[in-house]
Amino acid sequence: MIRKIGYACINLSLDCRSSRTFRLVSYSEERLAETIKGNLNCLQQILEFNLKKQIYFFRITSDLIPFASHPVNQFPWQRVFKQQFKEIGRFISSKGMRVSLHPGQFTILNSPRKEVVKNARRELIYHNQVLDLMGLNSSHKIQIHVGGVYGNKQSARLRFEKNFQCLPHSVKNRLVIENDDRSFSLADCLKTSSKLRIPIVLDSLHHSLLNEGEPLEKAFKNFVPTWSKKDGRPIVDYSEQAKNKRPGSHASELTPRLFKGFIERTRRFNFDLMLELKAKEKNAFRALKILAELSGKDRSKQSE
DNA sequence: AGTTGTCAAGCTAGT
DNA sequence: ACTAGCTTGACAACT
Numbered sequence A: 001m002i003r004k005i006g007y008a009c010i011n012l013s014l015d016c017r018s019s020r021t022f023r024l025v026s027y028s029e030e031r032l033a034e035t036i037k038g039n040l041n042c043l044q045q046i047l048e049f050n051l052k053k054q055i056y057f058f059r060i061t062s063d064l065i066p067f068a069s070h071p072v073n074q075f076p077w078q079r080v081f082k083q084q085f086k087e088i089g090r091f092i093s094s095k096g097m098r099v100s101l102h103p104g105q106f107t108i109l110n111s112p113r114k115e116v117v118k119n120a121r122r123e124l125i126y127h128n129q130v131l132d133l134m135g136l137n138s139s140h141k142i143q144i145h146v147g148g149v150y151g152n153k154q155s156a157r158l159r160f161e162k163n164f165q166c167l168p169h170s171v172k173n174r175l176v177i178e179n180d181d182r183s184f185s186l187a188d189c190l191k192t193s194s195k196l197r198i199p200i201v202l203d204s205l206h207h208s209l210l211n212e213g214e215p216l217e218k219a220f221k222n223f224v225p226t227w228s229k230k231d232g233r234p235i236v237d238y239s240e241q242a243k244n245k246r247p248g249s250h251a252s253e254l255t256p257r258l259f260k261g262f263i264e265r266t267r268r269f270n271f272d273l274m275l276e277l278k279a280k281e282k283n284a285f286r287a288l289k290i291l292a293e294l295s296g297k298d299r300s301k302q303s304e
Numbered sequence B: 001a002g003t004t005g006t007c008a009a010g011c012t013a014g015t
Numbered sequence C: 001a002c003t004a005g006c007t008t009g010a011c012a013a014c015t
Helices: A029-052 A082-094 A114-133 A153-165 A169-174 A186-196 A204-209 A216-226 A256-266 A281-295
Strands: A002-008 A057-060 A098-101 A141-145 A175-178 A200-203 A235-238 A271-275
Touching (some): A002 A098, A029 A057, A029 A082, A082 A114, A098 A114, A114 A153, A141 A169, A153 A186, A175 A186, A186 A200, A204 A216, A204 A235, A235 A256, A256 A281, A271 A281
Parallel strands (some): A002 A057, A002 A271, A057 A098, A098 A141, A141 A175, A175 A200, A200 A235, A235 A271
């Protein structure tokens, strides 16, 4: 059954953003420090909001630190904001919460271009620093896609595996791969997962768009064992196709009928669920309500 | 105050 | 050839 439920990056109920940024041309250390401070304060507010609403899973935005892996940024933000990171981390662990991070579309570890791989590496190190500074263990994950195909999926996949091996140890401990909707299916990810011994985040919408014919139940049966004890509970990304939009674009609102169907089909597995729907926390409320109705019991113990 | 062109970075597929 | 879409629009200059 679904244990923790979460949403991604933005809270629409609060009037703050933890992803404030600015243009590179207006970069200054003052501007950077001010923005980071605001972003961290907002992140704290979001987590407190979540706790009140019994939302125990959250994806932290990659924009928390603007230009974090850009060479322009030489500001020692890790040291300057050390204490605030620590407090946030303590809040997360002490309340039994879980967080994840999803580096952006530019983080391509398997690119044939050296420069792109180098940037990806820097970006992954930044994401890992955020979790390290918070003092969180390896169940708090960083998820990325395998990357581009470049005309040969096999060699593209091998390049990912090779470049992964060159990452710092602590990054490797937190990195998980997610099946995408165009290139690397769950079956592809399983090959890399078994070679590198890293877990897979199953994205339900992506799987419905790109698969090897496995029904959802079979997909779960395959991806769940890629999670070991130190990785925490398996993570699933849930979203729905937006009506009248291109395949893969995310709906705003959760459809109770579809969500109930999803719960029904996956109830024999224990996992945490990340909602990737544009209406954010509103859908998390809805999902929690539906779960409570279905199970007929209090969900306040979901973090156990 | 409201509008609009542009923004650090990559890649794919639909149009 | 262009552009929407991706985990997320928002900044900043202009009217």
